[in-house]
Amino acid sequence: MKDEMTTRLERCYTGVVHDVMRAMGLKNFTLPAEIRPNMPEKVLAGPAFTIDGRVDPTADPHQTLLEWTGLLSKAKAGHVWVSQPNDRVVANMGELSAETLKNKGVLGCIADGYVRDSNFLLALEFQTWSRGYTPRDVVGYWLPRAFDVDIKIGDVVIAPGDYMIGDRDGLIRIPQAQVEEIVAAAEQAIATENLVRKAILEGVDPQEAYLRFGKF
Template sequence: MTAARTLTERLEACYTGVVHDVMRAMGLSDFTLPPELRPILPERAMAGPAFTILGKVDPSADAHETLLAWTGLLSQAPAGAIWVSQPNDDRVAHMGELSAETLKNKGVRGCVVDGFARDVNFLLEIGFQTWCRGFTPRDIVGYWLPAATNVPVEIGGVAIAPGDYLVGDRDGLIRIPRAIAEEVASRAEAAIATENLVRKAILAGVDPQTAYLTYGKF
């Protein structure tokens, strides 16, 4: 008998369009992250609970201090999570080669950085899904420090609490509150099943309005 899929696996199989529609129908809002955040592997879906990082710029920090704090962050990231960073910075990269290798080996599913990344060819080579706003070779050394981990963060007006689920694919990223993630997954799976019936009807030549009135979805 096949083992039951985890919530992460179930959500990863639900494309963001249907998740969005389900959450909108539930009366929720402010859950879609900015479209400027883009994945380096757009063909690969990603889902999982958030391990959150809040950062600050500190040009007075020395190189050792910044690297010690950064490696400490990497040590905290739990397997099965998504690294979600609000660095409060738009000048340097907040994900790169050695960090991605470390996180991937720990079982972290990918990262979302409200800022920049670097070493992108290497990230592509190892298949570490990275959502970011762009790329730069500049790093954090002597410039940036973490302020807190596992605290609520905000990205583009979307509040993300530790343990909230993120679902991302080529269309974009959605945050699902942890308390309703199971319900959202179940409703999204049901909606996908209904959409499959609509698709089958359309391919069979049924008028689209008739299909909509029959199944209540389009």
């Protein structure tokens, strides 16, 4: 269910993608460092299915679950669930939701908030990025406001279909319109880094290696 760009992006890493985008003069593409992965050994990559949410402490419990399950049904295969819940109280991902999304072919979850059922998420191998964990759920408290809309996490605006890449170092948003150019440049940079690495291992002075290859 992954597209070709996702497969190529999975072979990259955030450090090289960051450097490529910085060199292009792009700004505000690195998500807050406090958002961390439950499986840091894995790379998460793919286009974003975006969610915007709101808090309503007076919400009817049935309505919150009705709207949450309706949102799950709209998630897109081959995409990453990227949520701005506008809340730091309840969990915006859990076991049954993750099971549903994984079965639909969703690649993983990024939530600018909390999640729960962390042991189940690990057992499912459902890549989940969050600011932390809480057992408290959305019932009677939180509602989705919109999906497939622009959202903002930290100083990063994420549009539907923008590509995400995350690894142990953090998360980056890649504009959909420039993803081919950026990934191709990252692939080339990785190839050059391999030459620098080979030179260093052969005993070449690091400054000489930098001047020879233009990268370090």
